[in-house]
Amino acid sequence: MDRNIIFPNTVAEIRLSYSSKVKPSLRPKISSSADAAEVLRIKWKKNRLSFVEEFKAMLLTRSNQVIGIVSISQGGLSGTVADPKLIFAAALKASASSIILSHNHPSGNLKPSDADIRLTRKMKEAGQFLDLPVLDHIILTQESYYSFADEGML
Numbered sequence: 001m002d003r004n005i006i007f008p009n010t011v012a013e014i015r016l017s018y019s020s021k022v023k024p025s026l027r028p029k030i031s032s033s034a035d036a037a038e039v040l041r042i043k044w045k046k047n048r049l050s051f052v053e054e055f056k057a058m059l060l061t062r063s064n065q066v067i068g069i070v071s072i073s074q075g076g077l078s079g080t081v082a083d084p085k086l087i088f089a090a091a092l093k094a095s096a097s098s099i100i101l102s103h104n105h106p107s108g109n110l111k112p113s114d115a116d117i118r119l120t121r122k123m124k125e126a127g128q129f130l131d132l133p134v135l136d137h138i139i140l141t142q143e144s145y146y147s148f149a150d151e152g153m154l
Contacts, residue, residue: 020067027065030058030135033147036100037138041145043069044104050142055082055103059096060135067094078107082119084126091132099127101137110139110146112153120148 030036036058041049048054053075059067070090073080080103091099101123103116112120120137127134136149148154 024061024065027061027067030060030064030066030100033136033138033145033150036102036136037140037145037147039066040069040102040138040140044140049104049140050106050108052076053078053080053104053106055080055101057087057090058100058102059091059094060098060100062097064098064135067096070094079115084119084123087123088126088130088132092130096132098133098135099123100135102140104140108141108143110141110144112137112139112146112148117153120154124154 028035028039030039040056040058055072056069057072058069061067072082072086075081082101082103087099087101101120116137116139120134124134134154136147136154139146
């Protein structure tokens with residue numbers, strides 16, 4: 001048997017699909033960090049905001065309407081892992097034009113950690129390369145939020 005022959009059943013078929021049940025006219029439009037924080041807060045499970053750290057990505061159209069919010073990871077009390085490949089895979093699959101990163105700090109501390117800052121820079125650079133800009137990174141707490149864009153950290 002010739003080992004150079006590839007059998008069709010040994011190669012996986014990859015399908016990409018995306019469908020939305022929300023009419024474009026009903027999608028919230030993001031024009032500020034306050035808008036983004038409000039939409040994120042509405043979609044975040046209230047009982048988890050002060051309990052465990054989670055990371056989510058808000059995917060936007062070219063006109064900054066929300067396509068959807070994708071959960072990337074859930075961690076413990078003091079951290080979670082955000083895999084850039086998962087974030088960009090979701091954004092590309094949904095044909096997003098931009099991304100707003102978000103995670104919560106159960107402690108209530110709004111100050112970004114060094115890891116938060118490094119991840120944001122890494123994601124911004126990757127987004128520039130893919131022509132899929134990261135517009136902001138929002139840290140949510142029970143009472144408030146921190147915007148990397150508003151603070152000149154993006």
